[in-house]
Amino acid sequence: MATNEHGVPDSSDPIDLDRLIGELETEAARRRAEPGYPHDADARLHFELARMAPHPPGSEALRELVAQVEETAASGTAPWTDADSEPAGSRRRLQVLRRHLEQMNSKVTSLGLATAAAVDALAGRLELLEDRVGHLEPPAPDASVASPPPGPSDTLEQWRNRLAESLPAGGRVLYATDGAEEVVAQLRAAGVDAYGLTATGPRHQPGPDVRRQEVVDHLHAVPDGALGAVLLVGPPEAMSPHGVGPLVAELGRVARMVVVVSEAPWWWRLRLGAVDADLAPGRPLHPDTWLHAFHDVAMAGSAEYDSSGHSYRVVVRARD
Amino acid sequence: MRRGVTGRGDAVKLGLVVPRYGADLVGGIEHWLRLLCEHLVALKDWDVEVFTTCAVSAATWADELVPGDSDLNGVTVHRRRSVSGRDPRSGELGVVVRRGPSVVPGRVARRFVELVGPVCPDVIDDAAESDCDLVAVTPYLFWPAVSGIPRLGRRVIFHSAAHDEAELHLPIMREVFGAVGGFAYNSYSEQALVERTFPVAHLPAGVIGATVDAGSGDPDAARTALGLAPGERFVLCVGRVERAKGAHVLADMWRLYCSRRPGAPRLVLVGPVHEALHGDDDVIVAGRQPEAVKWGALQGCELFVTPSAWESFSLVVLEAWLAGAPVLVNRRCDATLEHCLRSGGGLSFFDYADFEAVVDRLLGDRPLRELLVRNGRSYTGRVFNWAAIVDRYEALADRVLTRAAPFATVTPS
Numbered sequence: 001m002a003t004n005e006h007g008v009p010d011s012s013d014p015i016d017l018d019r020l021i022g023e024l025e026t027e028a029a030r031r032r033a034e035p036g037y038p039h040d041a042d043a044r045l046h047f048e049l050a051r052m053a054p055h056p057p058g059s060e061a062l063r064e065l066v067a068q069v070e071e072t073a074a075s076g077t078a079p080w081t082d083a084d085s086e087p088a089g090s091r092r093r094l095q096v097l098r099r100h101l102e103q104m105n106s107k108v109t110s111l112g113l114a115t116a117a118a119v120d121a122l123a124g125r126l127e128l129l130e131d132r133v134g135h136l137e138p139p140a141p142d143a144s145v146a147s148p149p150p151g152p153s154d155t156l157e158q159w160r161n162r163l164a165e166s167l168p169a170g171g172r173v174l175y176a177t178d179g180a181e182e183v184v185a186q187l188r189a190a191g192v193d194a195y196g197l198t199a200t201g202p203r204h205q206p207g208p209d210v211r212r213q214e215v216v217d218h219l220h221a222v223p224d225g226a227l228g229a230v231l232l233v234g235p236p237e238a239m240s241p242h243g244v245g246p247l248v249a250e251l252g253r254v255a256r257m258v259v260v261v262s263e264a265p266w267w268w269r270l271r272l273g274a275v276d277a278d279l280a281p282g283r284p285l286h287p288d289t290w291l292h293a294f295h296d297v298a299m300a301g302s303a304e305y306d307s308s309g310h311s312y313r314v315v316v317r318a319r320d
Numbered sequence: 321m322r323r324g325v326t327g328r329g330d331a332v333k334l335g336l337v338v339p340r341y342g343a344d345l346v347g348g349i350e351h352w353l354r355l356l357c358e359h360l361v362a363l364k365d366w367d368v369e370v371f372t373t374c375a376v377s378a379a380t381w382a383d384e385l386v387p388g389d390s391d392l393n394g395v396t397v398h399r400r401r402s403v404s405g406r407d408p409r410s411g412e413l414g415v416v417v418r419r420g421p422s423v424v425p426g427r428v429a430r431r432f433v434e435l436v437g438p439v440c441p442d443v444i445d446d447a448a449e450s451d452c453d454l455v456a457v458t459p460y461l462f463w464p465a466v467s468g469i470p471r472l473g474r475r476v477i478f479h480s481a482a483h484d485e486a487e488l489h490l491p492i493m494r495e496v497f498g499a500v501g502g503f504a505y506n507s508y509s510e511q512a513l514v515e516r517t518f519p520v521a522h523l524p525a526g527v528i529g530a531t532v533d534a535g536s537g538d539p540d541a542a543r544t545a546l547g548l549a550p551g552e553r554f555v556l557c558v559g560r561v562e563r564a565k566g567a568h569v570l571a572d573m574w575r576l577y578c579s580r581r582p583g584a585p586r587l588v589l590v591g592p593v594h595e596a597l598h599g600d601d602d603v604i605v606a607g608r609q610p611e612a613v614k615w616g617a618l619q620g621c622e623l624f625v626t627p628s629a630w631e632s633f634s635l636v637v638l639e640a641w642l643a644g645a646p647v648l649v650n651r652r653c654d655a656t657l658e659h660c661l662r663s664g665g666g667l668s669f670f671d672y673a674d675f676e677a678v679v680d681r682l683l684g685d686r687p688l689r690e691l692l693v694r695n696g697r698s699y700t701g702r703v704f705n706w707a708a709i710v711d712r713y714e715a716l717a718d719r720v721l722t723r724a725a726p727f728a729t730v731t732p733s
Contacts, residue, residue: 015664015691024681028673041576042672048569049671053629053652172522172723193723195524209719211521221521223498254522 158306159261159313163231164190166315168257171228176215183233184209193228216243219250229257241279244293252297252318260290260314290314332717333367334360335452337472339381339438339462341372341397349458349481352530352635354395356713359706361394364714369396371447371455373440381405381438400442410435418486429492433466444468454717456504461487466496474501477720481506481632482514494518502720504528504713506633509654524719528712531704532635534642537612539620545613546588546606553585554604555679556621556645558614558636559628561605562594566627566650571603573627573675578602580676585622585683590614618643623682623689629653638704641665641696646682646689648675662703665696 031037160183167173173194175184180196187194188209196210197218211218215232230251239247251258264284287303294300294316301316336357338350345351360366370392374383383401390397413432417424424432443464447455448471455472457465458479469476478500482488497514502524505511515521540550548554555574561567567589574587578601589597592608599605609617618624624640629652637659640647647666649656651674660666667682669675682689702708 015695017661017664021667024667024674024677027677027681031677032673037673038576038580045569045573045576046671048572049566049629049650049652052564052566052569053650174522195522195719213521218521221515221519223519223522226519226522 159311160233163187163259164192167192168228171256172226173229173231174227175231175233177232177234180210216247216250219254222254224253225256227255229259230255231259233261234263239285241285241289244285244289248293248297252294252299257315257317258294258299261311263311287312287314291316332454332721333369333452334717335447335450335455336368336370337443337447337455337457337464337468338370338372339464340375340378341370342376342385343392344376349479353456353458353479356709357395358393359710360713363706363710369398369450369452371398371443371450373402373438373443374399375402375405375438379406398446400440400446402438402440404434404437404439406437407435417490421486421489422491424490426492429490430466433463436461437463439463444471448472454501454720460493460496466492469496469499473499474723476500477502477504477716479504480514482510483630483632484513488517501723502716504716506530507655507658509658510632513654524716524723526712526716528709528716529704530633530635531700531706531709532638532642535611535615537614537616537619539616542613542616542620545609546590546617547604548586548588553622554620555585555587555623555625556617557587557589557625557627558618559591559626560594561589561591561597564630566629568595568597570625570627571597573672575600575602576672577676577679588617590617615643618645621645623648623679626650626656631655634659637666638700641693641700644693646692647696648678648682663696663699665692665699667692
């Protein structure tokens with residue numbers, strides 16, 4: 001059920017729209033397959049509907065071609081017709097070209113579907129890998145290693161309470177994690193011009209201070225140097241190593257300071273080593289990995305673990 | 321005078337820069353912003369001043385009203401003459417500009433915007449020199465926004481009313497959108513469009529939306545006015561009759577539908593006819609009708625269809641729900657589709673096969689129609705009531721005020 005920006009269900013009466021739409025699409029597909037279905041009229045109407053609609057980026061070439069076809073048809077000077085051709089011949093050729101354009105359009109759609117299917121397959125493979133690696137358990141306490149005392153598993157809270165520390169003066173502060181509403185409110189109450197991102201939650205934005213969007217997608221739409229700081233809490237702990245480069249590149253571009261807080265028991269690297277731990281799907285990244293990545297975008301700083309050894313905070317700033 | 325919107329205890333005064341303003345302007349962003357201003361005065365006790373031209377017609381921007389200062393429903397209106405209105409040559413240049421908007425040089429784009437008009441430097445001067453804490457500006461396409469926003473800077477709450485059209489991709493728009501203090505969007509889809517077109521996602525933004533008040537009408541009287549028989553079932557479309565709004569393709573689809581469903585209800589198109597469309601046994605082109613007829617038709621129709629793919633909000637969808645009509649929208653239109661998905665109050669079509677399947681289902685399933693209407697009506701009342709809208713606007717203003725240095729000006733890059 002969709003909810004509005006206040007967390008209230010948008011629908012008052014239960015209706016399974018997804019199911020209803022699915023039924024209707026199935027019915028539409030059945031009709032298209034019926035003998036005698038007016039495919040010609042359907043194609044013509046489809047073309048008209050598409051022509052009268054916004055076109056996504058990348059369809060400029062198709063749109064220009066359609067415009068040229070229309071212009072040529074209007075002027076009656078189709079370059080592919082010779083002087084003796086009848087107007088009806090020109091119209092027939094125009095129809096053929098229209099069909100060709102519609103087929104191109106359907107191929108683009110098919111390509112998109114195929115890409116989506118490939119991504120789904122990859123996601124399934126990744127889940128399988130994560131499932132297998134997930135059986136790895138923390139090692140038994142090793143007398144040779146001075147383990148910190150065990151602490152609560154939810155150690156992010158203490159970092160959240162210290163987020164306002166050392167923030168640069170001026171500039172907006174972006175806080176990104178699930179459940180951002182509360183922390184953003186705390187930061188704003190502390191006088192920080194903060195707003196938030198959350199990757200899950202209501203279908204639409206939870207409110208004016210918090211948007212529902214992926215971090216990298218959001219940062220793509222932020223100009224260079226526009227943010228005073230970005231605070232990433234939680235989500236990086238399960239980030240794929242392959243996602244670090246693009247994320248850090250965007251962070252280095254838009255922010256003067258970045259704080260990464262992640263749950264990552266320090267002893268994982270004892271068993272796997274930093275590289276293997278980072279490359280294990282679903283495992284949190286080692287703080288050194290973040291520092292190394294930020295070094296490549298001219299940001300430097302330090303990392304520290306909490307007293308229980310369950311989580312860390314990386315703080316980096318742009319090098320002058 | 322509004323006090324303490326930011327919790328800082330200071331007074332807030334809102335300005336509005338808009339190409340035309342007046343009680344006689346019905347429909348469109350100007351109409352809705354007038355209502356917003358009046359409700360901000362009435363419900364939030366804000367001070368609101370409007371900076372506008374003497375124009376009535378968007379087709380010419382000709383000075384038709386008397387310049388000067390006046391009061392309209394508690395809002396102070398400063399009306400100034402324009403230097404020039406809409407130049408017919410804007411159409412010719414527009415053809416060139418729309419071919420490849422992203423590579424149009426700034427000089428050409430600015431000339432195009434000048435020709436579109438209305439060029440009204442006095443309006444911008446008044447707004448810039450005013451003591452308004454915030455200045456709402458709308459819409460993005462016309463001269464007042466393009467020329468005024470760089471001067472007004474971070475004080476601006478931008479009601480861009482953006483569509484995914486060629487003009488949005490003019491390079492000069494990047495500077496305009498990047499200079500404002502915050503954005504008031506009509507829909508989440510408009511916000512998504514703007515944020516994927518310009519690097520402005522870090523700026524305060526809110527989806528404010530709009531609302532309507534239910535009108536009254538008599539379905540039987542409307543049938544008579546529209547040329548229908550007493551009690552006759554019909555399907556309704558309300559809006560300008562022009563190709564870009566989908567009226568012609570809807571008529572074609574309905575004729576095809578009727579050819580495959582003998583005895584189907586007739587389709588009635590209500591709205592000014594901007595491009596000729598001939599009626600027949602299946603389709604009635606009723607032209608512009610009084611509000612009472614429109615509301616009577618909305619109450620009496622079996623189904624309301626809006627075929628346009630170019631809506632930024634579509635008040636008439638909300639009107640249909642308030643009147644008790646289920647809604648069918650074009651799936652290519654993000655704004656109307658968003659209403660349907662958020663509310664569970666409407667269905668959509670992408671091509672004729674969808675259209676036929678959905679219309680068959682809706683016309684033959686009264687409980688489904690009633691369920692959709694209940695959901696749509698509930699959504700309209702809950703999300704788009706004036707109290708909720710002005711609260712959202714106040715929250716947005718709070719964010720913009722927090723960021724905006726007083727009277728900050730952005731220097732064009």
